[in-house]
Amino acid sequence: MRMKNKNFFLFLKYFFFRKIRDWGEIFFSICHLARIKTKPLNGNSFKDFSIFVENKSNPFEIKVHKSILSLRSPFFNESLRQESLSISLNQFNKKEMESILSYIYYGNISFENQENLIQLLEISIYFKLNLLKEIIQKKILNSINYSNFFQFLFQNRNLNSNEIEIKCFELINQNFSQIQNNENLFNLTKEEIIKFIQFKQEKKEIFQFDFFQFLNNWIEKRNERLKGKKEKHKMNEKKRLFHSFSSLFDKDSISKQDFDKLKQFDIFLSKSFLVDIQNKVIQENQKEIENKEKENQQMKIEIEDKNKENENKWKKRK
Template sequence: MDNNNNDNQIENANQNENENEMKNLQKKFINQFYLQDLLFNESLRQESLSISLNQFNKKEMESILSYIYYGNISFENQENLLQLLEISIYFKLNLLKEIIQKKILNSINYSNFFQFLFQNRNLNSNEIEIKCFELINQNFSQIQNNENLFNLTKEEIIKFIQFKQEKKEIFQFDFFQFLNNWIKKRNQRLKGKKYEHKMNEKKRLFHSFFSLFDKDSISKQDFDKLKQFQIFLPKSIFIKKQKKLIQDKKNSRKEN
């Protein structure tokens, strides 16, 4: 019984110590002149103003304070970088945000870009997302069956297609085949849904994705391959493409 009481007392003491440390950090943070302008200017002044640091780790907050007071900051690992970036965004520390983001961009490579991409969902950094998309695009043939690729959200798929289109890439049937497999896996997760519902969802997604492609970049060979998905794609696409191919063929004959 005495041992249990001692353990509880030690646990409570440790908890109180951690709470006191966080309160001290909070006081330092609020009193720091750099943030006084941010928190107490005319537009933000209120009768009562409080700031919560509970969602951040003590270690990362100490790193932020070290940067504010002394201009120094240390980076330990991937999680540490992302946590520091989140704090810098939260408190509008724009210069620090740029420093950390540059460090993150230099840290993203073939072995970790999926992890950074998924963890960026909370941060919504366009720069990090683009860097990850670049690596996906460069290594697509090697990773097209990677399970992480199928964990991309619909929004990320759309952004990735838009990224490819901005780079003026021609249509690639292999990528379209991946989209088909991605939709299949997504539908498999729709448990309890009827077959008709899944087919309608597949058609809706195909329409949504295919509308983003440059149709003129589709070669005749890829166009022929696409015919197997004809029931899921707008009929007008095939009619227009067929007319264009016929016209191109006529023009080619005239030139010859």
């Protein structure tokens, strides 16, 4: 197949100016540049392998080319070394498998349904398609916004992508005052709240009192699910959770103004936490007093200098 001049330069760009990660990516580049018109996935020519998906008792068969799959996907390259003529992937449905095969054969992937982006990312990781993984993850990060960040955060629980989690935390942080009573916020797990606290700590942000109110309400709602438990047990559970959260806070992350408000939760907060904050407040107060004294001293010196200046002027007139 003869390449046109512009495709030849594109070819050079792909192979000499672009980092090629594996031979599967080279195959993808060639297919994309040559703009393959044939549809080997739809026809049955030379297909020598079967993938069975969906129901184990009545699986759906998809015929494929073993060599193409082995070349494009490290997963298939490892799995298809045996002499077997088929593989069962019952955890995937027909639509998911056809979508991933479309990418393997033609480099095409559909992003029409944003609700399936996390699912596609999981599949790309499963089949070790690194380039596709990067493409989908970038698409997800660009798709996360104020209206859907909770959805992506919850979908990410199985995947546990740090990049997606941080993007969602950024939006929670930016809009916390508007969403602090949002039911989705109370559906955060303990681990997610801990990660969010650590996220704010790394940004060296001050924790406002409304965040402690949220923690209190989150714990209260969590305790509501402890049906049949005595109030004493719920109170102890509340203390335990508050202690575990407060142990994460740095004393510099609490403002002096908010410390006074926190006293309503003092029976739930750890003593070490309260002592650290109290010492910080004492130091800040002492510093304020010292600064005020310095200001007064400076003002006194300025007044004395001014008086001397006026006195000298008066003497000269005499």
